[in-house]
Amino acid sequence: MDISKLNLNKNDQQILAQFENYLLIVLSLAKNSVNAYLSDTEKWMIYCKSLNLSYLEVKASDLEKYYQISYGDKMAISSATRSLSSLHNFYSFLQDIDLIGANPVDNLTRPQKSSVLPSVLSYEEVDRLLNAPDLNSKFGIRDRAILETMYAAGLRVSEATRLELADLHLSMHLINVVGKGNVERIVPLNDAAVHFLELYFSKIRKSIVNGNETAVFLNYQGHPISRQSIWKMVKKYLQIAGIDKKVTPHTLRHSFATHLISNGADLRSVQELLGHRNVSTTQIYTHIANNLLLKVYNETKPRK
Template sequence: MHYLKVERGLSANTVASYRNDLQTFALYLAEQNLSYQSVTKDDVLAYLQKEMDTGKTNATIIHRITSLRKFYQYLVQDQIVTQNPMLLIDTPKKQQHLPEVLTTKEVETLLNTPNTGQALGMRDRAILEVMYATGLRVSEIVNLKLNDLHLSLGIIQTIGKGQKERIIPIGDVAIHWLEQYLQLSRPKLLKNKRSPYLFLNFHGNQLTRQGIWKNLKKQVQQAGITKEVSPHTLRHSFATHILENGADLRIVQELLGHADISTTQIYTHLSKRRLAEIYNQAHPRA
């Protein structure tokens, strides 16, 4: 894991997901009385088949293969093993899955849900506004620090995947709610403590990813939204809505922090789907 963090520069969340994959593989090897040094291609295929038989998704299987590939590359590189069983293992094609996206009306309803008369409600409104205004990942939101804000310039800086820094513009509405949170709510949550982090929990400590998930679940329920909504849904909605309003795909790639534009292209499919929905509603012979 030190190799992944230091030499590969991967984020803590990515390292944790690799650790989980390798622990699952290690349990399988123990069940089969195998060691990772003696593993063959057939052993890996048997392991992957077992994972599929237990209902693991296509995306999970792809992630398992990626983790094992990196693991054995490391073992060969450090001469811990001489044979790499992953060399002849093909990665299955990723299933095209269009993420759930909120309509602009649903976003508006969700943003208006928190009770801004309370410190936590003001914080939650600011979080939702920033997520929708910037498309930040939930891990980027919880790691935002006060010195990452440049509100007079209308920008936020963040460290994304692969420790890559990016600068993101933020709109006036989100800036307004951030300023309200900073003036009226954050001092109450801080409770005479000191913290470099922007978003705090009730005890004045850094808010966690799990905290945002839990709060969002309640807010979605209160808003009467029946779709499956996660923090990533706001990121998807951000990207889809700005594309629908004429943004260039390369700009969206830059804003989202995607290394490869093929990752961003899924949002063009979402925009086309929305276009088809509007056509079907509007055309008399559709």
Template sequence: MDLHAWVDAYLDHLRVERALSPRTLEAYARDLAKLCALCEASGISSPGELDATVVSTYLVELGRQGLGARSATRHLSAVRGFSKFLLRERAISANPAALVERPRTSRKLPKVLSVEEIGRILEAPDGRSFRGLRDRAMLHVMYAAGLRVSEVVGLKIADVDRKQGVVFAFGKGSKRRIVPLGEPALDALDAYLAVRKDHPRAAMTPALFLSPRGKPLTRQGVWKLLGAYARGVGVTKPSSPHKLRHSFATHLLEGGADLRSVQALLGHADITTTEIYTHLTDDHVRTVYRRSHPRS
């Protein structure tokens, strides 16, 4: 098979065996298509012709096209995954990306909302209407469980266990994790579910959070309503579903949670992804030290 056919086989592997989302598959397809284009321009048509020089040249070319280090790192990750697949299928005898170093990136600390700002946003929806009760419950669940926006809109009624006080979230790669919900979130859910059952199309869809037309909410819709509520209560910081997730993690660590627990709650496969939040709590630690230590 030529390089294009092997890329197609790899994407099938990711879709069937690893159950990656369509959005992730599209990103892999775009990244590997650029690799194939470079190889074609260099007269390379088979996997056996790939080597470290080709991969390094690929990264250099991405830089010439204006891609930053973070984007180039993502492309290299796609090539590494593809190379491991070729090795497993015995299409190549050595990994061409094994010795290629990742581009150095400066890691930006995620900006978070304060506990007080979160509280104002959570109480912003009008609790006298279907839409307001739905939005209040959704915002409470997003913050209480640190969910991604895709996880929130994908929630079904069966994913909430009121008796145990937990929500079953399905993250990247359809991996399920169990996250506890606090009483405020559970109370907000109870109030919403009490009116949801009277929705004329409630029985026609298992989705937890419904639009007035009875369809599941969209990711874009959640972004818009969160931004509107934040502006409505005077929160001037940029607000987004992921800001709630960042705030959830930071507030847990400030409250004394250990890093491994936060990793499990967020659904991070690698703890280094979670470690970035430890930098956000440095000021909090210094404040506690100055307030608590007898010799500070």
């Protein structure tokens, strides 16, 4: 993020620039997370300025008013959680450099996460989605390779876009994935993913690559494909596959984990494959798998 272009005075820009370094170096956050945190913090600083309120002297009640005014009662839980996390880290940083004493966010009630389970695709829906790209077209092969790799390795969109050539070990059916906080993990690939990656490399990538670009998945200009492009790509193939449910690229990751557990994988192994720091984050997939099994049982049980 170019902090010099933000609608802040020079002193606030300097504070935000220091906060950016804190997020990158001390907390080791990924660039996308850093930009999101900086955006949340900038909004808060501008709000304080509009009220002639110093963000160094705010109370929890000031923050509560801000969230009510800015987002209202309909604020998404995920947005509220991230925004609060942004400001909590911002005030922790201000504590570290001795500009404030107590962290005002500590006294706020955190929004409760929804109990709604994430959407997953059935095995049949996964097959339809993965088979949707036209392999007779140049970028159909690339898209198939992306979809197969994301499902086979349970990748986040950001992880797929960050894959480098050096991360692939196709002869061993392995890839090195850089996840949140730049934490690396080794994940196996199935035969289908390896096949379509090799097809993409032999027929497509070398014809579009721009210079010495080392990213695995490239766009039309031969540069790294963006997260937005993958979102659009998934939406396109959902329509072609006739899948009428709320699906995002992250649904492939949810489906990967759920299918592993449904087939008997233990929770700790799935945790490592997904790169979760806490096994409690992975436990949600046991609930999804159990719900799917119950649905199958209710639909096929021998006695009604």
